[in-house]
Amino acid sequence: MSEPKPKQDEPIKRMLAPVRLEFTVSAGRDKTAFLGAIIEGRILGGRCPSCRKVYVPPRGCPTCGVEMVGDIPISDHGVVTTFCTVSIPFEGQTMKLPYVYASIVLDGADVPIFHLVDGIDAKDARMGLRVRADWRPPAERKPTMESIRAFVPTGEPDAAFDTYKEHL
Amino acid sequence: MERCAVIGVGQTKHAAKRDDLSMIGLVREAATRALEDAGLTFRDIDAVVIGKAPDMFEGVMMPELFLAEALGAVGKPMMRVHTAGSVGGSTAIVAAHLVSAGIHQRVLTVAYEKQSESDAMWALSPKYPFQPPLMAGAGGYFAPLIRAYIRRSNAPNDVGVRVAVKDRLNALKNPYAHLKMPEISAAQVEASPMLWDPIRYLETCPSSDGACAMVLSSETAARSAPHRPAWVHATATRSEPNLFAGRDQVNPRAGRDCAAALYKQAGITDPRKQLDAAEIYVPFSWFEPMWMENLGFAPEGEGWKMTLEGATALGGDMPINPSGGVMSSNPIGASGMLRFAEAALQVRGQAGEHQVEGAKLAMGHAYGGGSQFFAMWIVGDARP
Amino acid sequence: MATREIAVVSFAQTNSRRNELDETEMLLPVITEAVKRSGIARSDIGFTCSGSCDYLGGRPFSFVMVIDAIGAWPPIEESHVEMDGAFALYEAWVRLQHGDIDAALVYAFGKSSQGDLPDVMVTQLDPYYVAPLWPDSISLAALQARAMLDEKRCTELEMAEIAVRNRKSAKANPHAHLKGDHLAANLLGEPYAVAPLRRHDCPPITDGATAIVLAAGDLARKVCKRPAFIRGIDHRIEPHALGLRDLTRSPSTKLAGERAGVGKGKIDVAELHAPFTHQEVILRDALGLGAEVDVNPSGGALGANPMMVAGLNRIGEAAQRILDGKANRVLAHATSGPCLQQNLVCVLEAE
Numbered sequence: 001m002s003e004p005k006p007k008q009d010e011p012i013k014r015m016l017a018p019v020r021l022e023f024t025v026s027a028g029r030d031k032t033a034f035l036g037a038i039i040e041g042r043i044l045g046g047r048c049p050s051c052r053k054v055y056v057p058p059r060g061c062p063t064c065g066v067e068m069v070g071d072i073p074i075s076d077h078g079v080v081t082t083f084c085t086v087s088i089p090f091e092g093q094t095m096k097l098p099y100v101y102a103s104i105v106l107d108g109a110d111v112p113i114f115h116l117v118d119g120i121d122a123k124d125a126r127m128g129l130r131v132r133a134d135w136r137p138p139a140e141r142k143p144t145m146e147s148i149r150a151f152v153p154t155g156e157p158d159a160a161f162d163t164y165k166e167h168l
Numbered sequence: 169m170e171r172c173a174v175i176g177v178g179q180t181k182h183a184a185k186r187d188d189l190s191m192i193g194l195v196r197e198a199a200t201r202a203l204e205d206a207g208l209t210f211r212d213i214d215a216v217v218i219g220k221a222p223d224m225f226e227g228v229m230m231p232e233l234f235l236a237e238a239l240g241a242v243g244k245p246m247m248r249v250h251t252a253g254s255v256g257g258s259t260a261i262v263a264a265h266l267v268s269a270g271i272h273q274r275v276l277t278v279a280y281e282k283q284s285e286s287d288a289m290w291a292l293s294p295k296y297p298f299q300p301p302l303m304a305g306a307g308g309y310f311a312p313l314i315r316a317y318i319r320r321s322n323a324p325n326d327v328g329v330r331v332a333v334k335d336r337l338n339a340l341k342n343p344y345a346h347l348k349m350p351e352i353s354a355a356q357v358e359a360s361p362m363l364w365d366p367i368r369y370l371e372t373c374p375s376s377d378g379a380c381a382m383v384l385s386s387e388t389a390a391r392s393a394p395h396r397p398a399w400v401h402a403t404a405t406r407s408e409p410n411l412f413a414g415r416d417q418v419n420p421r422a423g424r425d426c427a428a429a430l431y432k433q434a435g436i437t438d439p440r441k442q443l444d445a446a447e448i449y450v451p452f453s454w455f456e457p458m459w460m461e462n463l464g465f466a467p468e469g470e471g472w473k474m475t476l477e478g479a480t481a482l483g484g485d486m487p488i489n490p491s492g493g494v495m496s497s498n499p500i501g502a503s504g505m506l507r508f509a510e511a512a513l514q515v516r517g518q519a520g521e522h523q524v525e526g527a528k529l530a531m532g533h534a535y536g537g538g539s540q541f542f543a544m545w546i547v548g549d550a551r552p
Numbered sequence: 553m554a555t556r557e558i559a560v561v562s563f564a565q566t567n568s569r570r571n572e573l574d575e576t577e578m579l580l581p582v583i584t585e586a587v588k589r590s591g592i593a594r595s596d597i598g599f600t601c602s603g604s605c606d607y608l609g610g611r612p613f614s615f616v617m618v619i620d621a622i623g624a625w626p627p628i629e630e631s632h633v634e635m636d637g638a639f640a641l642y643e644a645w646v647r648l649q650h651g652d653i654d655a656a657l658v659y660a661f662g663k664s665s666q667g668d669l670p671d672v673m674v675t676q677l678d679p680y681y682v683a684p685l686w687p688d689s690i691s692l693a694a695l696q697a698r699a700m701l702d703e704k705r706c707t708e709l710e711m712a713e714i715a716v717r718n719r720k721s722a723k724a725n726p727h728a729h730l731k732g733d734h735l736a737a738n739l740l741g742e743p744y745a746v747a748p749l750r751r752h753d754c755p756p757i758t759d760g761a762t763a764i765v766l767a768a769g770d771l772a773r774k775v776c777k778r779p780a781f782i783r784g785i786d787h788r789i790e791p792h793a794l795g796l797r798d799l800t801r802s803p804s805t806k807l808a809g810e811r812a813g814v815g816k817g818k819i820d821v822a823e824l825h826a827p828f829t830h831q832e833v834i835l836r837d838a839l840g841l842g843a844e845v846d847v848n849p850s851g852g853a854l855g856a857n858p859m860m861v862a863g864l865n866r867i868g869e870a871a872q873r874i875l876d877g878k879a880n881r882v883l884a885h886a887t888s889g890p891c892l893q894q895n896l897v898c899v900l901e902a903e
Contacts, residue, residue: 013187017684019227019675023610023667028574053413060580062409065594065623067580082319084311085365098365103312110413122365127319161319166414168316169650190680222612223634228683229607229675230634233889234792243807246789246894247643250606250634252613258631262643269649270555407600407630409620422627429629537616541630 027143030058033070035143041135045109046070053110076133078106078151079159081167085122100125104151105167112167115145119152128158172267173390173397174512174547175274176206176383182346182497185284186377191226192238195280198379198502199239202276206383207394210240213383214272219249219259219279220501221536226285239278253449253536254405255279256380256504257543260532261403263384264545268400273389279505280379306451307364307372309538314454315366317418323457323472328371329357330475331453332495338482339492341521346376346497371453378499380506387551398512398547401529402433410538417539423462426542430531431464434546440465443546444527445487445514447507449534451494456480459533460488482522490514490522504534508545515549558648559772559779560900562589563868563875565762565861569729570665575604575614576621578761579661583622586763587657591775594623597765598653600630601644603637603660605860607672618661629653636660637762637864638825638886638896644766645785654771661761662860669757669859677890678792689890690754694746696799696891697830701748703800705837708748711829712736715752715854718829722851725869729856730756755827760858762865773903780871780882780900784812787886787896794891805838805885805895812883812897814839819899820879821846823866825887827853834892835885845883849873863887867898874902 027035030046034057037044046058046068055061058070083102086095100122103112117125118134131151141147178201180186186194195218203209216239218232228234232248239246251258256279263277317323336352339345352370360369390397406426409415427439436442448463450456460471465486474480480488489495491510494503511532513519524530529548535541564585566578587594600622604615615632624630631647633639637660644656670688677683700706713736722731739752772779788804790797809815822845826832832847841847848854850869853862863886873879880902888894 011188015680015684017227017679019683021607021610021667021672021675025609025666026572026574026663028572028577030577031574032572051413055413060576060621061623062412062620063623063625065580065584065621082312082316084308084315084367085362086308087361087365088305088307088363101308101312111411127315165320168313168320168416168418222606223675224606224612226679227675228679229672230605230888231679232634233676233789233893234678236789236893237791237793237796241789242791243788243804245787247639248634249631250615251630251632252616262631262646265643265646265650269646271646271649405629405631406627407619407624408627409624410616411620412625425627537613537619540616540619 030070034058038147039141039143041138043074043076043106044070045072045074047072054108055111056106056109056113074109075107077154078104078131079164080117080127080129080131081105081112081164082127083117083125085125098122104131105164115148116150118150126158128161128164130154130156130159170268170270171387171551172264172400173385173387174382174400175385175390175393175397176202176208177509177512178202178205179344179380179506179509180378181344182376182378182499184346184374184376187284191231191282192235194282194377194379195235195278196238198381199276199278202381202383205395208274208383213240213244213274213276215245215266215275216241217247217249217259217263217275217277219255219505220281221252221255224286225500226282239276251536251541251543253500254504254534254541254543255536256502256506257508257532257534258405260382260505260508261405261543261545264400264403267384267386274383274385276381276383278379278381279502281499281501282377283375283499284377307367310452311364311367313417313539314452317454317458318366320418321469321472326354327457327472327475328453329354331450331456332357332371334481335489335493335495338490338522339496342491345492346374367452373451373494373498376497376499378497378502380502380509382509382512396516398515398549399551401546401548401552402430403545404430404433405543407541410540418458419462419468420539422540423535423542426544427463430544430546439463440486443529443531445490445511445524446531446533447491447493447510448488449494449504449507450489451498453495456488482524487524490519490524504543507534508532512547515547556649556651557769557781558645558766559781560764560867560871561767561772561776561779562586562765563872564589565727565865565868566760567727569758571759575661575663576618578759579618579659580621582761583659583763586765590765592655592765592767597655597657598629599644599647599656600628601640601656601658602632603635603640603860603864604662605634607675608662608664608859609666636860636886636888638867639787641764641864641867642785642787642896645782648766648768654768656766657763658766658864659761659763660861660864662858663759664757664859665759690746690749692890693828694749697748697828699799700830700833705800706830706833708740709736710833711753712739714829714832715739718848718852718854721849722855725850725855727856728851729758731851731855749828753829755853755857758856758858760856760861762861762868764864764868778875778877778902780874781903783899783901785898786811787894789894792889792893799891800834802834802838802892802895805835805897808895808897809839812899814883814897814899817881819845819883820881821849821870821873822883823848823850823852823870824885825853825863825866827857829854831892839883863896871900874900
């Protein structure tokens with residue numbers, strides 16, 4: 001963007017006022033443990049001591065308002081409960097369009113995570129699709145969910161609607 | 169508890185870019201119109217309550233501070249509300265409570281967004297560590313929920329298209345609306361690009377600059393108002409977490425509970441029968457049928473039938489968004505207050521060409537976050 | 553106007569410092585503690601209101617992720633202000649006036665350490681005329697301090713003495729961040745940070761979270777031995793443009809104080825939200841507080857200054873003096889905006 005230069009006698013309609021702020025964000029206690037495991041190619045969940053539900057990543061239980069210990073190993077296989085095919089470009093986007101962005105309930109978890117679904121044509125994406133994590137090689141992994149490149153179809157038969165409808 | 173009335177309503181002409189005005193000019197355009205409608209000046213106001221969505225939309229932190237002079241708030245109490253997309257509604261409710269609690273006689277409430285001064289898609293999808301930027305704005309968030317709704321309700325695919333056309337036709341009757349599409353047709357909506365499958369471009373709301381303002385007053389102050397007031401019969405808010413095990417995001421309980429609390433306060437037992445009009449927060453056309461169910465206007469899984477039967481059209485038995493709604497004007501922070509204000513216009517008989525004949529009781533509705541924050545009110549032409 | 557009796561019945565805060573927890577992790581134990589101390593069941597809390605600011609963390613909707621940590625299920629009646637938590641407490645007080653509910657939870661959080669705070673605060677200024685010049689928050693406070701010195705409203709020595717007293721008081725506060733024994737004369741030997749302010753005149757950058765439970769009349773008396781009843785609460789705003797204000801005075805504090813009934817009786821303790829030393833002088837003057845009033849026994853914002861939380865902390869700290877039986881009538885003050893633009897005053901009493 002360049003500074004608009006109005007002609008003489010023309011009202012000034014726009015001005016450029018760039019703001020640049022840098023933030024250093026702490027992952028926090030729960031995410032530190034979770035992302036540490038991600039680097040090792042493992043997914044950690046936590047069980048709420050009150051309602052017994054399993055959360056990925058672990059966190060304070062949203063419904064009970066109590067802390068949980070994040071020490072439950074979770075499978076890197078799961079089911080696509082619902083999804084969206086993105087065909088709109090936006091600032092900061094790194095994926096090639098169109099891409100499929102899905103809500104995935106990992107086996108053993110009670111809440112979905114959100115990630116890319118790849119290895120399938122966008123038009124073949126569907127609810128109930130069984131997927132698994134496609135991990136980046138250990139040397140390329142960082143403390144971010146991008147250490148999983150995407151989720152890809154396992155080739156198993158689709159899950160029945162009734163088995164995941166409570167996650168919608 | 170004191171009674172509370174809407175004695176003044178004002179809004180800007182909403183547009184993609186109001187570069188004829190600063191933020192100051194934008195909020196003043198709405199505020200001075202509301203004051204004029206109420207026959208008042210800034211001097212008559214006891215307190216100002218302002219709301220808007222995230223500050224990053226304009227790049228100004230807590231902008232109410234620099235707007236204090238422009239809104240005549242100097243020497244008065246000023247509050248700033250932020251409850252995500254529901255903020256316009258929540259802001260009006262905070263203002264109404266200042267009156268109903270007996271604290272103030274006349275409160276000015278304002279909500280705005282000047283989306284053209286920054287990039288909302290960027291503000292909603294910032295580059296943040298730990299997670300890749302996948303979401304692609306609000307559409308990316310809500311598209312999977314719409315897909316889930318369609319699957320659950322077996323709704324025909326063209327319901328979203330119908331709503332998109334109906335709301336744009338209504339907007340033609342609203343001089344303040346942003347989108348004016350006299351040629352709009354189902355074929356045109358169907359042919360528009362699929363941005364976030366299953367959401368097409370014309371099934372989404374626009375990005376607008378705009379503001380809305382209302383003057384709320386006590387019963388005593390309402391007596392000297394030049395125009396007929398709209399009486400606040402009920403207000404309610406409910407919030408629930410964004411994500412939890414077993415959460416129903418399509419028909420969230422917070423919305424159902426909020427509506428139930430609202431109807432109870434207003435003495436409503438059959439909302440579809442008793443309400444004459446409703447302005448509902450529908451940023452993606454598919455949310456009309458979803459909210460019809462959430463608000464109890466239709467049984468679960470059957471909201472789409474109301475749309476297809478024409479019940480939600482102007483002239484139907486439950487007109488939804490006669491103003492053209494969020495689908496036609498979306499200054500995010502103001503969108504909720506516009507719903508509340510349009511409901512007030514309906515029961516005051518001031519809605520002009522989009523007036524619902526003889527409207528006596530109307531609802532304003534707003535929601536925000538991941539379908540998790542709800543704010544609603546019911547206004548009527550009669551004193552409660 | 554007759555108002556319903558509302559009291560602070562419990563207060564909990566983090567140990568203010570910079571910390572590695574995220575916002576929800578800071579907040580959750582504090583809310584749990586405040587609710588536990590209140591003796592009121594979560595299900596009996598009819599309204600929740602919070603204060604926070606997205607710009608502190610550089611991301612939108614910070615309050616949304618926090619709602620996932622407070623047990624908002626079944627759905628709760630809730631609201632949020634993009635302001636200091638003291639203003640959230642005001643909203644909760646208004647809500648409780650309606651009489652249909654008897655208890656409210658108020659909380660606030662702020663991780664000021666995530667960005668360069670003085671620079672982040674620039675975005676709070678008029679975006680057309682002032683912010684593009686990039687005057688940071690310390691420079692603006694220095695402008696105000698200079699006006700105070702020029703008007704002979706205070707001296708640099710008095711400012712240093714205020715710093716000494718607050719940091720000394722902070723020693724008795726386990727939650728405070730910056731504390732210790734200093735000599736004013738030594739502090740004056742330090743170089744200026746932004747003249748005429750030295751480092752000791754400025755607040756620390758603190759992360760923090762606080763929760764307070766409010767209860768109405770009979771419920772307050774039932775669950776609490778010495779509830780801190782809110783006898784008056786009011787807030788006022790001034791022009792934003794610094795050129796339109798006499799920076800050495802705080803008319804909004806004065807007016808809010810009058811409306812809150814500060815002068816109706818003797819104040820034992822005053823907790824003033826004065827992040828910079830010279831601001832304590834302005835506020836004392838606006839509120840008519842004499843030397844006999846114990847000002848900031850907690851160490852004030854000079855001891856710990858979590859943004860969006862520090863104002864609510866003043867109410868909590870003042871109320872705690874009543875809950876503990878150490879005071880009978882206290883004053884709490886909260887501020888927002890550059891150079892004390894917006895001010896809230898709350899008077900609390902024991903029965």
